[in-house]
Amino acid sequence: MREMQAPASFTESQRTAYALIRRSGLFDAHWYTSQLANMALPSDLVAHYVTEGVFLGLWPNPYFDGDWYLVKYPDVAAAGVNPLAHYVEFGRSERRAPRGSVDPYLEDALGRISQLEYKLAHEQQRVDHLLGEVEGMAHFRDEFEKVRHTKSYQAVFEEPAPLVTVSIATAGRPDLLIERCLASVMNQTHENLQILVVGDHCTDDTEQRLRALNDPRIEFHNMPRRGPYPRPGRDRWLVAGTEPANVARPLSRGSFITYLDDDDAFELHRIERLIDVSRETRADFIWHSFWFLQRDGSWVPHGNGRFEHGEVGTSMVFHHGWFKILPFDVRAYRVQEPGDWNFARRINYLRPNKHFLREPLTRYYKNYGETSFVAQEGEEFLD
Template sequence: MSRRIGKIRDAIVNQLVGVNVRTTTAAFHEYLEYEELHRGEWRAPLEHMKAATHEEFEYLRRRMVAQTEVLRRQLDDLERLRSELAQIRRTPQYAMVFQDPEPLVSVRIASYSKTEELIDVALASVLAQTYERFEIVVVNDGPNERTRRAIAALGDSRISFHELEQRGSYPEDSRSRWMVAGTPAANRAARLSTGSWIAPLDDDDEFTPDHIEKLVSLARSQHAELAYGALVQKNLVTGDEVRIWSEPPMISQFSFQGALYLRQLADVFEYSIDAWLLDEPGDWNLIRRMTQAGVSMAATSDVVATMNMIPYTHKDLPLEPTDQT
């Protein structure tokens, strides 16, 4: 019996690492039931399988942790990131950025189908900035004629609109999809940005009027490669508000739409389409890699953006780019 359980256990671990590293003991039992009912590859009574010892489950947990860490190291590639960051710091452009008193800032927006929110909330908040030297780069995650026409109707030369030929390819699982939705569009927008700094924004959220001015000043005064502030997470159904902030950045307490970072960093640090394999939302995966690679950061506890949220359950997750705290 022990040998049979061991074989099943190893097969499960190998499958979990490649598919869903969040799976728990409950999912382990569910998998066993599926195997007995649908595949018939083993005949031991289900109750014997569920009687597997604590040591068996602990071994399974350690294997999952170890293999996830191997995967993390492969995906992070921190040595390369540190080397390329060091190269950026040696370039003449790097020093010049901090000497420019009024640098061009690129507001990077990945969108999908929220045309009204994009125009009335996100873009409106950027156009109301106290800082005037900016461009807005919107990249749609696939074709969107309605959004294209709406932006053209604004007639503002500071706004450029681009579309991916087709929507990005994401995991079928809704939660995993949420973690990385919009990744190709966000990366494309960053690459198209021509400013010295990038200020990310989601298509249904908004900057405070002094967002860019405050973060540019903070980054320049502290010679920081990334500056960020606090956000207000607003529940659009109940009206409840929660403050999001931590120093240093912590998961669920940081969002890139409260940040501004050097455009040069975008050539090295991109959102990872594979972040879901580590059970990490895209924003957290990116800031974690930046932190571990040694990107210099400055923070203010002042609120610099509002994150508009609609509650959902894991069974009813949004299918488009959204907040990833």
């Protein structure tokens, strides 16, 4: 069966369920089809299950009974979410049963899988801590422990209209930078911003076009040369934009700092919302879910709340300004980590107060036709 995207007519809840179920591997097409009897075979079985089958009591696989799951767990029914989508995102890790009478061998296997997931998460924490030690993060940890409870550090959570630095690295995309990225920043409902744009050795008219915007909040700094980065390829993709991000660190004046890729966009209330959440939770580091652009032009919310690779991206974080002392690591590719996750992992080593907000506040414009990086003339490379 060919891969399909969620229909444009789906509600946001249905889109979320569709994406979760399709990625989960828990939808058995042959089993589902066997329950349709004389019904016309739908072109997209997962879409049919999300919109109709779940209400008809159809099972997505031999081991999951949606009707039983909703009766057994009334909190899921009250939330109005698809039962299988809930099981995929939460129920499995919470050790909830998928059906009333599970084969004992399957139940044992599911239990062992849950134990393995727990052990893997525990080992990942140990590895991340050891990486932090090897990467020389101990002195940052000690400094953070000294400052985190001081009046000056905590004062930013009480500021009525704090200055927020929005850090944007850019290279060769002035149209997207100005018409999409900066438009979403300049029109934020929270207006006290330092919009810090750093060019990764831009050789086009980016500077002139930014000046023409005539917004005193925008500061542009262009690097005299690009990189150095790894040569074009996957390693380059992992750490692209690291150097201008580091140029922005000492220039950042905000009580809080956030980031945006030059081809993405914020929801217009994003910064105001995150300031409110920071006051409520006094979180040093906030990350949130985001809208993910699909091939058919539709948007699907993404973000499971776990602090892990693939779930924490730079354009989805908001943190206390103190963390500007922590640089991005251009050599993160050596451990095959994207630069944004590497940065978040190293902040996590400091054990900050973290908070996840299940609200999609950034739009990630996945470019499905994106070409590979092309080196500039005379560019120097790492390794």
